[in-house]
Amino acid sequence: MAEKQLHMLLGPEKGQKDQYLDNLKKVLKKKGGEEPESHRFYPFDTDISQIISILRNGSLFSSHKLAVILSCEEIKKAGDIKMLGQFCKNMPEDVTLVFLSDSVSVDKRLAALVPGSEKKIFWEMFDNQKIDWVQKYFSDQGMKIEARAIHVLLEMVDNNTVDLKEACQKLSFYFNIGDVIQDEDIDNFVYHSKEENVFTLFEKILLKDLSGTLEVFSKITLSGDADLVYLLSGLMRQIRRVLKVKTALAEGEALQTAFQMYEIRGKKNQKITGDGLRKFGLKELEQVQREGEILDRRMRELKKSMQIISFQLFLIRSFRGIK
Structure with a gap:
């Protein structure tokens, strides 16, 4: 051998x-x-x-x-x-x-x-390494990116260089040499680009838009390239963060303080999160998190066709107060 x-x-x-x-x-x-x-x-x-x-x-x-x-x-x-x-x-x-x-x-x-x-x-980059990497990337393109914008971008991208590079490449297409990218630009890029992703899916869920949620999920899966294990993992990361904010509010924290505590940055992101906080009760979010984590543990054991069906059922039940 x-x-x-x-x-x-x-x-x-x-x-x-x-x-x-x-x-x-x-x-x-x-x-x-x-x-x-x-x-x-x-x-x-x-x-x-x-x-x-x-x-x-x-x-x-x-x-x-x-x-x-x-x-x-x-x-x-x-x-x-x-x-x-x-x-x-x-x-x-x-x-x-x-x-x-x-x-x-x-x-x-x-x-x-x-x-x-x-x-x-192969370990993930440390936070300071990722910041330096993003700064260098846009500098090589003849652009600048503000520190707050980098933090917003890093919150929205899976913690690996493949997804980070892809996000930076797509973002750079929206700007010209000499431009300065701000945190609002990251919001607009993520939520207004033509591609559906974990964040547009999360937005539809928080707005309790069932038909919109299933439509976004269908577009993601129809591409054929989606890794549903990663998609669910990213979605659960967002759900856990909203649940932490909801819990902090229940304990008497101010909304902006809770946003800062759990690093929810960007005006668009904060607005969508705020809408979701009003539409979902604390118990509902806890139930969604529990069911999502159960599915998260099972996803790798399922074939692709069953992953899609199980994911769809989880999304539907999320709107009906999982019981």
């Missing part, structure tokens, strides 16, 4: 993991003279025995196979790990296998299959 045939990439920093995979593809292409045949598997969507069978069969299209098993932290059954262990000891020479996870640890028996030199953990 060649060491370089097995890799394990862990941690929340998606951008660096994607870059690692891109570099690996380039190495395999250079070595084989053609693009490797790529496969992506989820352990809750495809049986381990089926994955191994696919990898053992010769390829008709390329001299090499690059397979990625995502969410590998879900591989915990002794039988599955045993099968993988037997496969890894006698891997075909034309296969490279990568275990991928957003977690920083996986089952010790699974981790033991991969040589230590090929196990990497």
Whole structure:
């Protein structure tokens, strides 16, 4: 077994993991003279025995196979790990296998299959690093961005360089060289761009607009690229924050003080949150959070079709005071 045939990439920093995979593809292409045949598997969507069978069969299209098993932290059954262990000891020479996870640890028996030199953990950037990264990005574009605008942007983007870069690229299209981007501009960009995202979905929920919520969710899922696990995680982050503000108000805090406590910045964001606070009672928000967290724990175990159905049911029940 060649060491370089097995890799394990862990941690929340998606951008660096994607870059690692891109570099690996380039190495395999250079070595084989053609693009490797790529496969992506989820352990809750495809049986381990089926994955191994696919990898053992010769390829008709390329001299090499690059397979990625995502969410590998879900591989915990002794039988599955045993099968993988037997496969890894006698891997075909034309296969490279990568275990991928957003977690920083996986089952010790699974981790033991991969040589230590090929196990990497990619951590998120610290807050000060992200601020510097955003400032440099817009500076390279000939623009400036105010500190408050950076904080608003960082609140609205998943904590990895892929999503941060994508958000900055899209935002830069709205401005010209020499412009100064302010926090209100971030609000307008997020809520008025043509793309639907976790924030436009969250806005419809807070306004108790059921038809609008389902329409936004449908547009997100129809793109085919949406990761519903990430979408729900981002939505729950917003719901938890609103619940904290609602709790603070119930304990006598002023609205603006509560906004500052839980870093709800931007006029548009504050207005939408304020509307939601009036439409949802404390008990309702608590129920929505509980049900959302239950679904959050189950999402990785569901196939894509069932993820969509379960997510839709959660959204509908959120408007009916989940019971």
